[in-house]
Amino acid sequence: MIHENVNFREVKRLSAEVRSQLRSGVVITNMAQCVVELVLNALDAGATSIAVRVNFNYFKVQVVDNGCGMKLEELDLIGERFMTSKCHSISDLCNNLKSFGFRGEALASIREISGLLILESRPQEDDVTYSKAFNHGKAHKANISATKRATHGTTVTVHDFMYNMPVRRQRLQSAIDLEEIKSSMESIALIQPQASFSLRNDTNGNLVLHTWKCSDTLTAFTHLFGQDIASTLVCVGSTLSEFKINGYISREGHYHKNLQFIYINKRLVLKTKLHKLANSMLANSVLLKNNAGNDLPISKEGTVGRWLAFSPPRREKHAIFILNIECPFMLTIFVWILKRR
Numbered sequence: 001m002i003h004e005n006v007n008f009r010e011v012k013r014l015s016a017e018v019r020s021q022l023r024s025g026v027v028i029t030n031m032a033q034c035v036v037e038l039v040l041n042a043l044d045a046g047a048t049s050i051a052v053r054v055n056f057n058y059f060k061v062q063v064v065d066n067g068c069g070m071k072l073e074e075l076d077l078i079g080e081r082f083m084t085s086k087c088h089s090i091s092d093l094c095n096n097l098k099s100f101g102f103r104g105e106a107l108a109s110i111r112e113i114s115g116l117l118i119l120e121s122r123p124q125e126d127d128v129t130y131s132k133a134f135n136h137g138k139a140h141k142a143n144i145s146a147t148k149r150a151t152h153g154t155t156v157t158v159h160d161f162m163y164n165m166p167v168r169r170q171r172l173q174s175a176i177d178l179e180e181i182k183s184s185m186e187s188i189a190l191i192q193p194q195a196s197f198s199l200r201n202d203t204n205g206n207l208v209l210h211t212w213k214c215s216d217t218l219t220a221f222t223h224l225f226g227q228d229i230a231s232t233l234v235c236v237g238s239t240l241s242e243f244k245i246n247g248y249i250s251r252e253g254h255y256h257k258n259l260q261f262i263y264i265n266k267r268l269v270l271k272t273k274l275h276k277l278a279n280s281m282l283a284n285s286v287l288l289k290n291n292a293g294n295d296l297p298i299s300k301e302g303t304v305g306r307w308l309a310f311s312p313p314r315r316e317k318h319a320i321f322i323l324n325i326e327c328p329f330m331l332t333i334f335v336w337i338l339k340r341r
Contacts, residue, residue, distance in 0.1 A: 028106075028109045028110055028113060029168075030168070030172070030177065030180070031054065031056075031059075031061060031161060031172060031177050031180075031181065032177060032180040032181045032184050034061055034110055034158060034161065035052055035054070035061060035063065035181050035184065035185070036184050036188070037106035037109075037110070038052075038061070038063040038106070038110070038156050039052065039063060039185065039188060039197075040100040040106075040188075041100075041106060041107070041156075042063060042065035042067055042154070043067075043100065043188075043192060043195065044067075044100055045065060045067025045068050045069070045153075045154065046067045046068050047065035047066050047067035047153065047195060048066060048194060048195045048196065048213060049065065049066045049195065049196050049213075050063065050064070050065045050195060050196070050197050050198075051063070051064045051065075051197075051198045051200070052064075052181070052185065052197070052198065052199045052200070053199075053200045053201075053202050054178065054181065054199070054200075054201060054202060054203075055201075055202040055203050056172065056174035056177070056178070056201075056203050057203055058159065058160070059159070059160055059161040059162065059163070059169065059172070060157070060158060060159055060160075060161065060202070061157070061158040061161060062155065062156070062157045062158070063155070063156050064153070064154075064155045065153045065154055065155075066151055066152065066153040067152075067153050067154055068123065068124050068152065068153075069121045069122045069123035069124055069126070069152045069153050069154055070119075070121040070123055070130070070154065071123045071126070071130070072130045072142055072143075072144075075119060075121055075130050075131075075132050075142040076132065076141060076142040078107060078119065078132070079107050079108060079111050079117070079119070079132070079134060079139060080104070080108060080139075081104060081105065081108040084104035100267060107119075107156075110158060111134045111137055111139075112137050112164075113161065113162050113163070113164060113165055114134065114137075114158045114159060114160060114161055114163070115135075115136060115159050115160025115161075115163040116133065116134070116135055116136075116158075116159035116160060117133065117134040117156070117157070117158055117159070118131065118132075118133050118134075118155075118156070118157045118159070119131065119132045119133075119154065119155070119156055120145050120147070120149065120154065120155040120157075121149075121153070121154040121155070122148075122149040122151070122152045122153060122154075123152060124152045125152075126152070128144060128148075129144070129145040129147065129148045129149045130142055130143065130144060130145055131143065131144075131145035131146075131147075136163075136164075174203060178201055178208065181199060182199060182208050182209050183258070184268075185197050185199055185209055186209065186224055187261055187268045188268070189209075189211045189220055189224065190217055190220050190221060190224065190261060190322060191217065191261075191263050191266045191268070191322075191324060192266070193213070193214045193215065193216055193217055193219060193220040194213060195213060196210075196211055196212050196213045197209065197210075197211045198210045198211070211223055211224065217247070217248065217322060218230060218233060218235075218248060221233065221248070221322065225259065229250070229254070229259070229320065232250045232251045232252045232320070233248040233249065233250050233251075233320070233322075234248060234249055234250070234251060235247075235248055236248065236249050236323075242327055242328055243325060243326070243327050244325070244326040244327075245323055245324070245325050245326075246323075246324055246326075247321065247322045247323035247324050248321065248322045248323075249282065249319070249320070249321045249323075250319065250320035250321065252317075252320070253317025253318055253319060253320070254317060254318055254319075254320050255316075255317060255318070256318065257318045259318075259320040259321075260275060260278070260279075260318070260319065260320065260321055261321070261322045261323070262274050262275060262278070262321075262323050262324075262325070263323070263324040263325065264324075264325050264327065265324075265325070265326060265327065266324060274323075274325075278319065278321055278323070279318065279319055282319035282321070283319070
């Protein structure tokens with residue numbers, strides 16, 4: 001039944017401003033997603049050192065990398081939708097797509113929901129640092145920066161994040177969002193061991209995460225989660241047609257599911273049927289048959305002088321795995337499109 005108070009209006013195309021706001025709200029949903037997109041951009045630029053700083057009091061995010069940087073003419077173009085260096089033709093999209101981003105969408109979306117967005121970049125083999133600012137989504141022309149970077153690379157600083165999305169901004173909780181940012185960066189650090197990562201909470205000055213460059217995922221896992229758990233991991237791998245899977249599975253379980261990582265072409269995927277399949281297969285294996293110890297704690301009841309054996313609530317153990325699936329990138333795009341629908 002149609003509500004009688006509904007006012008129908010003539011059909012019109014949404015304005016570019018409204019479309020941009022709606023689109024940005026889909027691409028960048030929270031502060032953690034903002035950090036992830038900027039970190040992946042840094043990796044696409046060849047960065048081997050990435051530093052992230054967040055300040056929840058000022059809704060500020062800063063990502064500093066040592067990537068290839070951008071020239072003045074490139075910086076002047078950046079920040080507009082579909083403006084990218086990663087994909088220039090259908091052929092690139094089908095046969096030569098090896099980057100995390102390919103649509104020029106992330107920066108354009110961050111621009112729309114930032115009170116102020118500043119890009120500072122120093123290209124390789126250049127002593128000059130260039131900068132470009134977006135004020136409430138409006139671009140200012142790129143120019144020589146007043147401050148100079150010590151090395152090549154790019155610094156992206158987001159001020160007043162989600163200034164025009166008050167409901168979402170009210171839902172930001174520093175402790176929860178910081179933990180989500182940390183978890184996201186850990187998952188990236190695992191699959192990108194050739195780069196070092198750091199996360200600082202500028203609200204209180206605490207260094208939340210610091211990883212070092214290392215040779216492989218196992219070493220990165222050891223740095224992040226400790227030698228005791230890492231020592232239980234077993235290397236696995238298999239190939240079927242165009243699909244290749246490799247990684248590590250633990251011989252022991254864990255009381256939480258936060259040590260389950262599945263990547264497709266080194267990009268993390270969450271809560272997929274692959275996770276269910278991996279958990280189901282490992283739960284039925286001999287690895288996780290013993291979910292809890294057999295020893296029963298003993299409690300003494302002093303009032304009647306009896307010894308009572310009691311069984312505590314059994315805690316289920318979950319599998320630990322880090323798996324990367326390599327497949328043609330067009331299949332990756334297809335899976336991504338289905339997920340977005």
